[in-house]
Amino acid sequence: MCVLQGENVTSRAFDETYGFGPYPGGAGAGPLFGADGQGPAVRPPYAEVERWLKSAPPDLLETRRRQAELFFRRIGITFAVYGDPDASERLIPFDIIPRVLAGSEWARMEEGLKQRVQALNMFLADVYGPRDCIRAGIVPEELILLNPQYCLPQVGRRPAKDVWVQIAGIDMVRTGPDEFFVLEDNARTPSGVSYMLENREVMLRLVPELIHAVSMAGGLRPVETYPEKLLETLTSVAPNNCNGEPCLALLTPGIHNSAYYEHSFLADKLGVELVEGSDLFVHGDILYMRTTEGPKRVDVLYRRVDDDFLDPLIFRADSVLGVPGLVNAVHAGNLTITNALGTGIADDKAIYSYMPDIIRFFTGRDPILHNVPTWRCREPEALSYVLDNLAELVVKETDGSGGYGMLVGPHATEAQRQEFAARLRANPQHYIAQPTLALSTCPTLTASGVAPRHVDLRPFVLTGANGSQIVPGGLTRVALKEGSLVVNSSQGGGTKDTWVVDIPGDEG
């Protein structure tokens, strides 16, 4: 969950916001261009979007938006909201104005993402292997060894081709033309890629005139190759004991999981079986699925089930989502599971702040993408800074998630801050603090016309035996409420199609 402070949003010329010129009014005040259509020139990536928005009658946009919604409902692209029976199948709102990145902006981001994922993989190989980074003092020993995410059964093991994180989703925000920050690494079972693909499908159907114009001006890079690249990635990490063409399957927790649509969508696109734990069994350290033609051996399992539930013999004994003996099949070299076991240590909040050092240590180069500056309250100097500046900071628990147990300083009352400070003093090693960032905004269709809304971006990095690849795009999430910085779909966030465009004169 990302909650960031949006003060000074209007006074700073953010990249995507100044695409349409500075806003005339206060925070989030629209419209993006004056009644006369005059204003500062937009940056080149947004030129066609601006032309389209200016020429399209307002009700056309609304019609297209409704058509998009109908499309999503018909194909059943819904997500489940836990604990809300009425909304058990809800649509994520879709905004038809694309978020556009120039080829050159993307190139830099791509390079940074590959570097980061390479470092994550090397870090995992190290912490479950020689632990050089601990010995070199890059990361404190206890943060690794005492971390609940550190997966003991994985110690001393190496996955096929030494690839740990085959599929990564890196959450990014932008605060300026060249200022990309990584908010969070998702190295376990990142979701959202089906939206990247379906959003593009919808755009191709609904705004062909805009896509045509963008193509004529230079080109819109396709994302539709993702399933093929994913298949290539999964096939490339087949286990050592696999002879011939590997058999792949996608493991889902089942139809009640919030991301079930995505699981079935991906299985369909990949042309592999969508399996549940009960469809699988392990015999002689080999994983099989039960088919109408008898047991069929599985070589690579793309699992969308967390470590804890994967194998009741090793992890949670009460899990019915996994398969007894699965981990043995992996360790016997008969099965690859993606992502590998134990990758949670790499995207842990406590580790996040060490990422710049981790990247330098393993790749020998400076990080290309920024980390949000993070004060580790376990360090006395940091703690005293945090206590002195609580009103400007966001404080999070290192092992918390979903926004629980956190303090958003600028939004909290004095009493809340006092109370939190006491907790912080009592247990500093459980907390980190970050400054509030001013997120960029993108033009978004709202009830009162086109207006700026805050966005983030999750590109998906695929890593196989032959290195990393990234389709040019990702999932852009947008906070639909005016001024809001919360992009989570469970809290009123929506999505946008993400375009990487080639434009003349751009050094892409």
Added chain:
Amino acid sequence: MLSRSASNLYWMGRYLERADFLCRLIDATVRLASLPASHGGAAPAWESAIQSAAVAEAFHERNLPVDEANVGHFLTLDPENLSSIRRCLEAARNNGRAVRTSLTLETWEAVNDAWHEIQRFGSGMPDSSTLVRLVDSIKNSLLMFDGAAHRTQLREATYWFLRLGTTVERADNTARLLDVKYHLLLPRSEPVGGSLDYFQWTTLLRTVSALTAYRWVYRESVKPWLVADLLIFNRAMPRSLIACLEDAVWLLDQLAATRGRRGPANRIAATSLRALAGSDIDRLFQSGLHEFLERFIIENNRLGDAIAEQYLF
């Protein structure tokens, strides 16, 4: 194919067929119950409906009067009745969701739409006109499903398992319907061929959409033994027992061909079909129609079990 997927498809077929049967049963019963009391009256008509739907015990546990309002609600919208149309559509849709990728967009949309359609009617007591509208509308939704599946699904295991469920459920429904009507709808005091019989047997024909078919086949007034002949022995009649068995044999053959191996289910279906083909309605009446139907229902269940076992559901 995953065994679970085969099971999902098979059960989706069964639940949709059951929902369709319930629609037709209600439709026919509303008509029968509307006749003057001298023709039998409403209560026996609705009693026979719950018998035919094999839910009499569950219904009577509630100690409610047997009438259109209570039985109509129980069979259609009642969320507590596991065999209500609502629950059948819900189960069919859940099975469909679990094999979403095996279904074409059209087939999925049809089952999804049928479920949304029943949701529209809420879960309270439907009044008479709502009951009729509901039944009509769901029947249409299910026709859409059949059409979508027929027109768009690849002719392979997915489709065959779906159809196999339909066939096994249909045979069960027809056999139960015949058995219930044969016993319950024929008061001993009524002379055979009287006006009461006529309505009872035409109701039965309506339930399986076969009244017109009867006239085309026999070209004479409705007689109980000919009704039985049509619903048991007529191969052209899609809901007859013999047509269901022929379908089952054919579908199991298709599955065996892709798998290269036959199993107990193939043998049971083929044996039942041979036995039925070698008999006729006169012989059946001599040895007892009721006994025959009971045996048929048991054999049909055995076929269902054998399918599950053979394909590792």
